[in-house]
Amino acid sequence: MHDPSATDTPPKRxxxxxxxxxxxxxxxxxxxxYVGGWLAPHRLTPKRIVDQLQDNAGTFAGYRRNHAKGVCxxxxxxxxxxxxxxxxxEVFAAGRTPLVGRFAIPGSNPYAPDSSVxxxxxxxxxxxxxxxxxRTGMNSMPVFPVSTPQAFYDQLKAQQxxxxxxxxxxxxxxxxxxxxxxxxAFRAWAKTAKPSASFATxxxxxxxxxxxxxxxxxxxxxxxxxxxxxxDAGSDVDNSGNPDYLASDLAQxxxxxxxxxxxxxxxxxxxxxxxxxxxxxxxxxxxxDAGTLVLEHTEPQESGPCRDINYDPLVLPDGIEASDDxxxxxxxxxxxxxxxxxxxxxxxxxxxxxAQPKPEAK
Amino acid sequence: MTSDVxxxxxxxxxxxxxxxxxxxxxxxxxxxxxxxxxxxxxxLLRIHKPLGIAILILAVVRLAVRLRHPPPALxxxxxxVQKLAAHASHWLLYILMLAMPLIGWAMLSAGGxxxxxxxxxxxxxxxxxxxxxxxxxxxMHGWFAMLLFLTFLAHMGAALxxxxxxxxxxxxxxxxxxxxxxxxxxxxxxxxxxEPDTRP
Ligand code: HEM
Ligand code: HEM
Numbered sequence: 001m002h003d004p005s006a007t008d009t010p011p012k013r014x015x016x017x018x019x020x021x022x023x024x025x026x027x028x029x030x031x032x033x034y035v036g037g038w039l040a041p042h043r044l045t046p047k048r049i050v051d052q053l054q055d056n057a058g059t060f061a062g063y064r065r066n067h068a069k070g071v072c073x074x075x076x077x078x079x080x081x082x083x084x085x086x087x088x089x090e091v092f093a094a095g096r097t098p099l100v101g102r103f104a105i106p107g108s109n110p111y112a113p114d115s116s117v118x119x120x121x122x123x124x125x126x127x128x129x130x131x132x133x134x135r136t137g138m139n140s141m142p143v144f145p146v147s148t149p150q151a152f153y154d155q156l157k158a159q160q161x162x163x164x165x166x167x168x169x170x171x172x173x174x175x176x177x178x179x180x181x182x183x184x185a186f187r188a189w190a191k192t193a194k195p196s197a198s199f200a201t202x203x204x205x206x207x208x209x210x211x212x213x214x215x216x217x218x219x220x221x222x223x224x225x226x227x228x229x230x231x232d233a234g235s236d237v238d239n240s241g242n243p244d245y246l247a248s249d250l251a252q253x254x255x256x257x258x259x260x261x262x263x264x265x266x267x268x269x270x271x272x273x274x275x276x277x278x279x280x281x282x283x284x285x286x287x288x289d290a291g292t293l294v295l296e297h298t299e300p301q302e303s304g305p306c307r308d309i310n311y312d313p314l315v316l317p318d319g320i321e322a323s324d325d326x327x328x329x330x331x332x333x334x335x336x337x338x339x340x341x342x343x344x345x346x347x348x349x350x351x352x353x354x355a356q357p358k359p360e361a362k
Numbered sequence: 363m364t365s366d367v368x369x370x371x372x373x374x375x376x377x378x379x380x381x382x383x384x385x386x387x388x389x390x391x392x393x394x395x396x397x398x399x400x401x402x403x404x405x406l407l408r409i410h411k412p413l414g415i416a417i418l419i420l421a422v423v424r425l426a427v428r429l430r431h432p433p434p435a436l437x438x439x440x441x442x443v444q445k446l447a448a449h450a451s452h453w454l455l456y457i458l459m460l461a462m463p464l465i466g467w468a469m470l471s472a473g474g475x476x477x478x479x480x481x482x483x484x485x486x487x488x489x490x491x492x493x494x495x496x497x498x499x500x501x502m503h504g505w506f507a508m509l510l511f512l513t514f515l516a517h518m519g520a521a522l523x524x525x526x527x528x529x530x531x532x533x534x535x536x537x538x539x540x541x542x543x544x545x546x547x548x549x550x551x552x553x554x555x556x557e558p559d560t561r562p
Contacts (some may be wrong), residue, residue: 017526025519032511035390037397044546045397131484135474149399186440308493309474314404318482322404330399347494349501 061071070104083290087212089319113245115242123311138204148331223269418463469499
């Protein structure tokens with residue numbers, strides 16, 4: 001009961017129909033290829049950012065592609081209930097929320113000496129009783145160098161070591177900064193910043209803005225920061241010769257008791273930039289002390305509970321939402337790509353990088 | 363499992379076209395979001411998860427409908443290879459439309475993520491946390507998606523072949539209802555048998 005001409009007459013008979021079918025399939029494949037980025041090579045993708053991180057520092061199987069060197073910590077957040085007026089998140093109701101955290105230094109080399117950068121970072125995964133989570137990654141500086149993922153990528157490219165010298169080309173770095181005046185505030189900070197002797201004495205800033213939503217649905221743009229209770233200048237142990245002094249200092253301090261920070265939440269006013277992590281908000285903005293972060297234990301990242309956590313800043317509980325900051329979706333996408341690479345390496349999947357032993361200290 | 367009916371039942375046809383749109387959308391949303399660092403990544407992922415779970419639920423309903431209302435038989439004169447290809451690809455499509463959302467759900471569970479379908483709606487984990495399982499499932503999600511896309515292309519190409527070239531009523535059995543199809547189909551068929559040379 002079919003058209004006999006389909007088989008009985010030469011295919012020329014249905015040329016138009018065949019061409020139409022081929023065209024429909026081709027257009028579908030083409031659109032798919034464009035949307036998926038294969039036919040749009042200039043689009044900035046998570047893969048290109050993470051590839052660039054690897055190009056700059058090398059590939060270290062199993063480790064994070066940025067903030068590769070770090071240690072795990074565990075403890076809890078003790079909320080005093082003050083932030084509840086602004087956010088309905090369970091974590092802000094008075095009481096404790098357990099957490100797994102990670103201190104780290106930026107850079108993609110897990111063996112870099114702690115003195116190689118002046119920045120330290122703190123990442124937290126707070127697990128609410130209702131099953132929702134709050135994940136946050138914070139850095140120890142008040143402003144970020146750039147405000148867009150493209151600029152972040154361009155900066156990485158400018159800082160890629162020259163194969164001849166093993167160092168970034170100063171001309172390229174200078175050209176990048178000249179083209180990006182928004183980096184001025186960060187560079188001013190970096191000029192005076194010294195690598196600290198301890199994770200425990202640092203402030204950690206969310207940098208990106210977020211939105212608190214209260215139980216009535218009212219929205220409030222915020223940034224937060226962890227302010228340490230420890231304010232000493234650092235351990236009196238001689239650190240020269242120990243490239244991993246931050247981990248040693250942390251373990252030594254925690255052996256004497258928990259370490260504490262206060263979670264300070266800054267409330268934006270109309271007009272404060274929520275989409276620009278290179279600009280601080282005016283100092284007079286109201287700030288609430290939402291509670292105390294208490295860290296009790298530390299473990300090496302190779303075996304600790306933070307190893308397999310992706311501190312994706314967009315894993316948020318009901319009551320906290322992303323702002324319009326363009327860095328946030330880029331972080332979420334790039335962290336997912338980095339996480340897939342390192343878990344694939346842990347699984348020894350074919351085609352993934354193979355773990356190398358830690359190089360001997362020079 | 364076929365029957366002597368000429369067309370698919372109304373629920374089968376509604377589910378087919380609804381899910382066709384949803385699954386095709388999911389494939390484009392999926393590849394689009396993982397290739398983007400813009401806010402698209404975030405909002406597409408917010409659509410991707412609930413839409414994927416909706417597909418899982420509808421796929422179960424659809425299988426039940428298929429068991430209750432067996433589909434019409436393929437044309438008797440269809441070459442055996444094509445019949446085999448048709449049946450195999452249909453089962454592959456069913457398997458993938460069930461497997462894709464289950465893998466998505468399982469991989470987020472294995473990765474230790476809360477499986478959030480909205481700001482507050484959370485599904486329980488269906489897999490123990492394990493980085494190895496996460497990696498394997500995440501790659502499966504990507505490869506099975508490509509297989510689903512290729513199967514869809516073949517399916518769409520075959521449907522158009524039936525509709526434009528063979529004109530054997532296979533395409534119309536998924537487009538039109540029993541009554542209409544009965545009226546139209548014989549005309550189509552006789553037309554194609556009696557005057558094969560008048561069409562362009
Ligand atoms: C577009 C901009 C950025 C990109 C592309 C980027 C990229 C990355 C990547 C790929 C990782 C490794 C993630 C993993 O494997 O789990 C990472 C870690 C991290 N990033 Fe970023 N980052 C960006 C901006 C920021 C900003 C603004 C902050 C600070 C507020 C930040 C703080 C951190 C921290 C704290 C970690 C370490 C998390 C951990 O300890 O696991 N990043 N980043
Ligand atoms: C019919 C159902 C589904 C289809 C066709 C589908 C399709 C896709 C595709 C094509 C990708 C991109 C894969 C790649 O290029 O690597 C993807 C990624 C993803 N899918 Fe699905 N998916 C489905 C269901 C789900 C469900 C139910 C969930 C979760 C509950 C889910 C979660 C994800 C996640 C988390 C990603 C990766 C995002 C990232 O890495 O940034 N998917 N999906």
